[in-house]
Amino acid sequence: MRFEELNSTRGRHGSPANGKSVRGKSAFHLMPPRNQQTLAHPALVTGAGYWSGRDVRVELHPAPIDSGVTFIRTDLAKPARIPAHVSHRIETPRRTVLKHQGATVEMVEHVMAALAALRVDNCEIRVDQPELPGCDGSSLAYVEAIDAAGIAKQAAAKAQLVVREVVRVGDDNAWIEASPPSHQGLSFKYHLDYGQDNAIGRQTLSLDVTPDVFRQELASSRTFLLKSEADWLRSQGLASKATVKDLLIFGDEGPIDNELRFPDECVRHKALDLIGDLALGGYDLVGHFVAHKTGHRLNAELLRVLLQEGEVVGHRRRTA
Ligand SMILES: [Zn+2]
Numbered sequence: 001m002r003f004e005e006l007n008s009t010r011g012r013h014g015s016p017a018n019g020k021s022v023r024g025k026s027a028f029h030l031m032p033p034r035n036q037q038t039l040a041h042p043a044l045v046t047g048a049g050y051w052s053g054r055d056v057r058v059e060l061h062p063a064p065i066d067s068g069v070t071f072i073r074t075d076l077a078k079p080a081r082i083p084a085h086v087s088h089r090i091e092t093p094r095r096t097v098l099k100h101q102g103a104t105v106e107m108v109e110h111v112m113a114a115l116a117a118l119r120v121d122n123c124e125i126r127v128d129q130p131e132l133p134g135c136d137g138s139s140l141a142y143v144e145a146i147d148a149a150g151i152a153k154q155a156a157a158k159a160q161l162v163v164r165e166v167v168r169v170g171d172d173n174a175w176i177e178a179s180p181p182s183h184q185g186l187s188f189k190y191h192l193d194y195g196q197d198n199a200i201g202r203q204t205l206s207l208d209v210t211p212d213v214f215r216q217e218l219a220s221s222r223t224f225l226l227k228s229e230a231d232w233l234r235s236q237g238l239a240s241k242a243t244v245k246d247l248l249i250f251g252d253e254g255p256i257d258n259e260l261r262f263p264d265e266c267v268r269h270k271a272l273d274l275i276g277d278l279a280l281g282g283y284d285l286v287g288h289f290v291a292h293k294t295g296h297r298l299n300a301e302l303l304r305v306l307l308q309e310g311e312v313v314g315h316r317r318r319t320a
C-alpha cells in the first residue's frame with residue numbers, strides 16, 4: 001500500500017523530460033492555484049489622456065471575489081460597467097479598447113499589465129474620461145499606486161488557464177506562439193525587430209513574470225514611436241498634446257529630448273503590453289510564450305484561442 005502511494009506520487013511528479021514538453025503535453029507538476037487578491041485600500045492615478053489631451057482621474061477600488069477587473073465610466077449620465085475581458089475588445093490601432101453596451105474605454109493595457117503582474121485579480125476601475133491617462137507611457141504610476149494602497153488576499157482560488165498544446169497565430173512577419181509550460185507561471189521570449197536602419201533595431205528579452213520581476217524589469221518601460229509615426233499621428237489630429245517627455249519618440253540618433261531607462265526599453269515595453277493584453281482572459285496563465293513583432297491584435301487573437309483550447313484549473317474553487 002505504501003508502495004502504491006509512493007508510485008502514484010512519483011508518477012504525478014515524474015518529469016522524464018526535465019520539464020520539456022512531451023508531444024506537446026507538459027511534463028511538469030502544476031502547483032495548486034493561489035488565492036485571489038484585491039486592493040487593501042482604494043488607489044488613485046491622475047494624468048492626461050494621450051489621445052484627448054484631457055485630464056483623467058482613475059480610482060482603483062477593492063472588488064469582491066470572482067468579480068474580476070471592471071472599468072466604470074463615471075462621466076456618463078448612467079455610469080457604464082465594462083468588464084475587462086477580451087470578448088469586449090474592439091480593434092483599434094495602437095491601443096487596446098474595450099466596449100460594452102455602447103460604452104467604451106481606451107488605453108487599458110498599461111493598468112491591466114500592472115494589475116495582472118501584481119496579481120490584483122478583483123478591482124473596480126472608475127474613470128471619468130473615455131481613456132486611461134498616458135502618464136509617462138509606462139505602468140509605473142499604476143504599480144506605485146497599487147503598492148501604496150496594499151494588496152489583500154481573498155478566500156477563494158484564482159483559476160489558472162494552462163497551455164496544453166502549442167498554439168500559434170500570425171504570419172511569417174509577425175507571430176506569437178504559446179507552448180505548454182516547463183515550470184510554474186507565465187514565461188516569455190519577445191523578439192522586437194524594427195530593421196537595421198533606425199535607432200530601435202532588434203531587441204530580444206526573455207523573462208519569467210513575477211510581481212517583483214514586473215516591478216523591477218518591466219513596469220517603468222515606456223511606450224515608443226518612431227518620429228515618422230508620431231508625425232503621422234499628429235497629421236491626423238491625434239495625440240496632439242502628448243510631448244516627447246510623455247513617451248519615447250525615436251529620431252535617427254535615439255530618443256528625442258529623453259533618456260532611455262533601459263538600453264532595451266522598447267522590447268521591455270512590448271512585453272509589458274503583452275502581459276496587459278493576456279490579462280484580458282481573467283486567468284493566471286501558465287505557459288511559455290514566444291513572440292515575434294506581435295502587437296495588441298495578435299496577442300488578443302492568441303488569447304481567444306487559448307480560452308477555447310487551454311485547460312482551466314481551480315475555477316471558482318473556494319479555499320476557505
Ligand atoms: Zn503600451
